[in-house]
Amino acid sequence: MTEFAHLLAFFALALSGLQAWFGLSGQAGAARASAHLGFALMLLSFALLVRAFMISDFSVTLVAENSHTLKPAIYKFAGTWGNHEGSMALWCLVTLGFGAAAATFIRTDRETLVSRAIGIQGILAAASLAYLLFASNPFLRDLSPPLQGADLNPLLQDPALAIHPPMLYLGYVGFSLVFSLAAAGLMERRIDSTWAKLARPWTMWAWIFLTIGIALGAYWAYYELGWGGWWFWDPVENASFMPWLIGTALVHSLIVTEKRGAFAAWTALLAVLAFCFSILGAFLVRSGVLTSVHAFAIDPARGLVLLGGLIVLGGAALALFALRADKLGKGPAFEWVSREGALLANNLVFAVATATVLLGTLFPLIVEALTGDQASVGPPYFNMTFSPMLALLLFALPVVQGWAWGRASREGLVRWGVALAALLLASIAFGMMLPRPDFSGVTLEERLTAPFGIGHAIGIGLGLWLVAGAAIELFRRALWQPGRVFRLPGRVWGMTLAHLGIGVFVIGAVVETGLRYERSIVLAPGEATEVAGWTLELDRMASVEGPNWYADRAFLTASRGDTSVEMAPDKRFYPAARMPTTETAIHKTLAGDLYIALGEVRASEDVTRWSFRVYFNPFIDWVFIGTILMSLGGGLSLLPRRRAAVTTRRAEAVAAE
Amino acid sequence: MNWLAGLFAFLLVLQEAPLADPEAEARAQALMREIRCVACENEPISQSASDIAEDMRRVVRQQVATGKSDAEVREWFAERYGEFVLFRPAASGFGGWMLWTLPFILLIGAGLVAFAIRRRRAPVEEIAPVRPESIDP
Numbered sequence: 001m002t003e004f005a006h007l008l009a010f011f012a013l014a015l016s017g018l019q020a021w022f023g024l025s026g027q028a029g030a031a032r033a034s035a036h037l038g039f040a041l042m043l044l045s046f047a048l049l050v051r052a053f054m055i056s057d058f059s060v061t062l063v064a065e066n067s068h069t070l071k072p073a074i075y076k077f078a079g080t081w082g083n084h085e086g087s088m089a090l091w092c093l094v095t096l097g098f099g100a101a102a103a104t105f106i107r108t109d110r111e112t113l114v115s116r117a118i119g120i121q122g123i124l125a126a127a128s129l130a131y132l133l134f135a136s137n138p139f140l141r142d143l144s145p146p147l148q149g150a151d152l153n154p155l156l157q158d159p160a161l162a163i164h165p166p167m168l169y170l171g172y173v174g175f176s177l178v179f180s181l182a183a184a185g186l187m188e189r190r191i192d193s194t195w196a197k198l199a200r201p202w203t204m205w206a207w208i209f210l211t212i213g214i215a216l217g218a219y220w221a222y223y224e225l226g227w228g229g230w231w232f233w234d235p236v237e238n239a240s241f242m243p244w245l246i247g248t249a250l251v252h253s254l255i256v257t258e259k260r261g262a263f264a265a266w267t268a269l270l271a272v273l274a275f276c277f278s279i280l281g282a283f284l285v286r287s288g289v290l291t292s293v294h295a296f297a298i299d300p301a302r303g304l305v306l307l308g309g310l311i312v313l314g315g316a317a318l319a320l321f322a323l324r325a326d327k328l329g330k331g332p333a334f335e336w337v338s339r340e341g342a343l344l345a346n347n348l349v350f351a352v353a354t355a356t357v358l359l360g361t362l363f364p365l366i367v368e369a370l371t372g373d374q375a376s377v378g379p380p381y382f383n384m385t386f387s388p389m390l391a392l393l394l395f396a397l398p399v400v401q402g403w404a405w406g407r408a409s410r411e412g413l414v415r416w417g418v419a420l421a422a423l424l425l426a427s428i429a430f431g432m433m434l435p436r437p438d439f440s441g442v443t444l445e446e447r448l449t450a451p452f453g454i455g456h457a458i459g460i461g462l463g464l465w466l467v468a469g470a471a472i473e474l475f476r477r478a479l480w481q482p483g484r485v486f487r488l489p490g491r492v493w494g495m496t497l498a499h500l501g502i503g504v505f506v507i508g509a510v511v512e513t514g515l516r517y518e519r520s521i522v523l524a525p526g527e528a529t530e531v532a533g534w535t536l537e538l539d540r541m542a543s544v545e546g547p548n549w550y551a552d553r554a555f556l557t558a559s560r561g562d563t564s565v566e567m568a569p570d571k572r573f574y575p576a577a578r579m580p581t582t583e584t585a586i587h588k589t590l591a592g593d594l595y596i597a598l599g600e601v602r603a604s605e606d607v608t609r610w611s612f613r614v615y616f617n618p619f620i621d622w623v624f625i626g627t628i629l630m631s632l633g634g635g636l637s638l639l640p641r642r643r644a645a646v647t648t649r650r651a652e653a654v655a656a657e
Numbered sequence: 658m659n660w661l662a663g664l665f666a667f668l669l670v671l672q673e674a675p676l677a678d679p680e681a682e683a684r685a686q687a688l689m690r691e692i693r694c695v696a697c698e699n700e701p702i703s704q705s706a707s708d709i710a711e712d713m714r715r716v717v718r719q720q721v722a723t724g725k726s727d728a729e730v731r732e733w734f735a736e737r738y739g740e741f742v743l744f745r746p747a748a749s750g751f752g753g754w755m756l757w758t759l760p761f762i763l764l765i766g767a768g769l770v771a772f773a774i775r776r777r778r779a780p781v782e783e784i785a786p787v788r789p790e791s792i793d794p
Binding site: 226227228229232234235259330332333334335336338339344348349351352355356359360363366367370371373374375376377378379380381385386389402403404405406407408409518519520582597599600611613 | 686742759
């Protein structure tokens with residue numbers, strides 16, 4: 001069956017070639033048919049690969065290297081993309097999928113544009129398939145198959161990690177279609193309002209998937225890696241964050257192009273860059289040029305092929321851009337105090353922020369190449385460069401989000417300025433007044449009211465400012481009549497929810513990083529200790545066994561006041577992969593998570609003790625709720641306008657008569 | 658020998674104990690978050706469960722307790738394990754300066770370029786404002 005899958009993938013490659021040829025030569029019908037057929041064949045091929053994993057067909061090398069008969073079915077399934085070759089196959093499938101989706105859903109009178117976009121998508125699909133088949137083939141057989149597989153990296157055997165890669169790829173590769181549309185638009189020198197209307201939903205979906213994908217990854221890192229954190233400015237995290245930042249700039253600049261026909265060249269550039277950064281991300285993650293906690297499927301040689309592809313593809317697109325940029329429309333003039341001005345500022349900050357993340361991520365590589373020294377760039381760097389830049393922009397957001405196109409009224413500016421100054425002063429005062437946190441035997445209440453620095457206080461002020469700003473904008477749009485709020489169009493709700501989500505996220509992120517409590521404790525069964533306002537008692541230790549792992553499990557009772565909960569963190573060992581993992585125990589409270597990871601055993605002659613890392617992560621859920629709100633906002637902004645729908649229906653009725 | 662084992666176990670418990678002075682403990686924890694565990698893949702010693710990270714945490718607490726400043730602690734680690742160990746790269750040398758200042762230079766530069774482009778296309782006539790509500794949200 002795998003040979004058949006292999007053959008189908010070759011057919012899919014041939015069809016993407018045809019798709020490219022037909023599309024670029026303007027034969028839209030044939031290009032659409034090739035796109036559909038190519039996707040169907042690859043879907044079947046991928047399904048057969050999944051089947052090989054499900055039935056543990058160890059004669060397929062990839063399955064033997066990454067699966068195990070005892071693994072739960074869901075991880076056999078998800079294990080298909082838990083490795084380099086399989087994930088590239090998924091990448092190809094999604095690229096073809098977006099081509100087929102474009103062929104199905106894009107309906108416009110600009111047939112050449114769509115035809116060329118499908119054609120360019122065909123080139124991208126052909127390039128990925130060629131890379132898959134010639135440089136990372138998942139369909140190869142082993143003539144003397146092993147009796148048992150080597151198992152999937154146990155860290156990846158987790159529900160969040162089963163859906164994280166598909167989400168991430170829908171995001172990364174979603175930008176491939178935006179790239180194709182931009183290249184097609186540049187070819188015919190027309191990046192205008194119609195083009196932006198076409199490109200916006202695709203960009204938004206890619207952005208939503210990427211947002212969800214990154215959030216899932218962060219959540220997984222939070223509860224699976226056992227270090228209590230959710231973001232560490234790690235190279236692999238940055239690799240997914242850069243396309244997200246560019247994508248965020250793009251969804252904003254697209255609005256200007258759609259509504260005003262302006263920023264055309266800039267929008268096209270961002271559309272090209274979003275996909276280039278996606279490929280760069282894939283390269284950084286797979287090539288092993290950077291050390292990371294999350295790096296997987298490392299192979300320098302194949303990484304280099306990816307880099308080469310990126311240079312060729314990005315170079316061609318940028319050359320096309322350079323040739324055509326000055327032929328694009330400029331749109332009507334605007335003053336600085338205008339919606340255009342505000343969105344321009346947004347774009348500048350997001351672009352520079354992306355450059356900053358890129359610089360910080362690549363700096364160790366550059367230093368090593370030039371001087372041979374090793375360097376590390378970590379959270380302190382990004383907290384002092386990236387964060388203030390974004391904070392500056394976000395402080396402006398509530399003020400500018402209601403501005404008119406062309407020239408905004410300056411009437412309310414003084415009031416906003418006074419409010420902002422008052423907020424900043426209050427935050428600084430709040431930050432200075434409160435004492436430093438006490439880390440010994442504190443109660444939870446003390447900890448949450450204990451302040452921690454002016455920077456953090458300003459951060460919380462910013463979060464509240466954004467939340468209030470979103471609410472104010474919503475009511476302003478509803479002309480201050482609460483009843484009208486729910487009749488506002490989806491795009492207003494989308495914008496407001498996304499901006500509200502940023503506010504919620506900022507509060508969560510600042511409180512969590514500033515007030516996180518972490519401590520190591522050592523306990524023998526029967527002993528108890530006081531941590532983070534909770535009393536932790538180790539009741540007993542047990543050995544437990546799962547389908548493909550065995551573990552030491554600690555049973556602890558955590559009590560505070562009247563509440564008492566049982567918590568059971570594991571330290572698992574996966575014999576097939578010969579790797580340990582930590583399964584943390586998390587108790588959620590309104591104020592945050594009590595989080596326990598089981599560490600090493602400390603045996604001495606008379607007593608065996610166990611070490612634990614205990615964390616209290618305040619407001620951690622706000623980080624994830626904020627991201628959910630952002631994705632939800634993105635989705636809502638795609639809802640068709642109700643009034644427009646009604647008018648069309650009326651027009652149709654008139655036409656029918 | 659039993660008392661020795663007992664003492665040993667007691668020391669094990671002690672070594673991860675926070676410093677008595679909350680101010681010093683807060684500083685020590687902040688430092689632990691930006692010193693890299695030398696045996697791990699890109700993890701600070703505050704997060705790592707490895708033995709060497711535990712040793713390094715103890716050293717940080719000792720040094721903070723003996724009154725060393727943050728900079729002195731960082732310097733001690735950099736001297737012993739190399740610059741690699743610091744997640745806060747030094748702003749010294751050409752590379753260090755570029756790393757720390759380039760983002761802000763870029764931000765100002767990009768702002769100036771945008772300003773110049775818009776100025777070149779400056780409108781002659783009065784611009785009529787268009788409420789976002791009147792074309793779409």
